[in-house]
Amino acid sequence: MSLTAADWENQRAFLAVLEHGSLSAAARELAVAQATVRRRLEALERGLGQALFTRSPSGLMPTAAARALGPHARAMATAAAAFARTASADVGALAGTVRITASEMVGAHVLPAILAELLERHPRLRFESHLSNRTEDLLHQEADIAVRMVRPVQSALVVKPVGAVKLGLFAAPVCLARAGVPRDLADLARFALVGPDRDVDFLRALATLGDGVVPDALAYRTDSHFAQLEAIRAGAGIGVCQVA
Structure with missing residues (x-):
């Protein structure tokens, strides 16, 4: 193996191909010609003495060595x-630039005021906000900071509690007029419920409300918190919302 300090550009090309799966996408990421990416990748493979990618119908597939070096x-x-x-x-x-990921509700109703204050104090900061109810992978640089209501599974991350969010069960008046008011949590099993579709963390939290609160019991399912809120307002059923 023969590597020098000048190989960083070759390693950048390798990382771009690893992240994007093709020479063309890596070239766009690095703002260079596709031939340049190919040349740098081939130079790195010669220095390492082994192939880093194999071709497949779906693109360039990383070898075991590439996955280990990633x-x-x-x-x-x-x-x-x-x-x-x-x-x-x-x-x-x-x-x-700081890339932040948060749930739709937190990103729309909580973060803006906080980020506005930070921008006033530090005008050279730039924020990119990605609102999604999917847990981002910080170790793969999808985000720098994640604001979540569940503990991450990656042990290498720094985790710090920043506050508490109260949750409650809500229903529109038309829903309660039609079905009545639940007597207790166990009584939820006889009501139409609004909740998540594939959000595993949210589904697990709902299961703590009672035996009847299972995915199949949900009358309206969506992983969009905004869509859940509008469904609750429309009278589709009872659902969990953040308490203002």
Whole structure:
């Protein structure tokens, strides 16, 4: 194996191909010609003395060696980005882009005021907000910060509680007029319920409400929290919402 300090550009090309699965997508990511990506990747493979990808109908498939090298290349990319931010920033000034992921409701109703205050205090910060009820993989750089109501499964992450969100069961007046008011949690089994479709964490939380609250018992299922709220308002059933 023969690698030098000049190989970082080759390793960047490798990481882009690993992340995107094709030379063309990697070239767009790096803003270089596809031939340049190919040349850098081939140079890295020669230096390592082994192939990193094999061709398949669906694109370039990483070899076992590529999968093993992937985490190290990602760590190098993170360090390089941090180096560039530090080198370009004023001493003591916070600057750079922070990608945040949060659920739809938190991202729309909680984060804006917090981020506005941070931008006022640190005008050189930039925020990218990705609102999704899917848990992002921070270790693969899908986001820098995740604001979630469930504990992440990756042990390498830094986890810090930042507050508490109260949840409650809600229903529209037309729904209660039609079916009455539940006497207790066990009574929910006889009501139309609104809830998640494939959100495993949310489904697990709902199961704690009673034996009758199971996916098959949900009259209206969607993983969009906004759609759940509108369904509850329309009288489709009883559902869980954040308490303002």
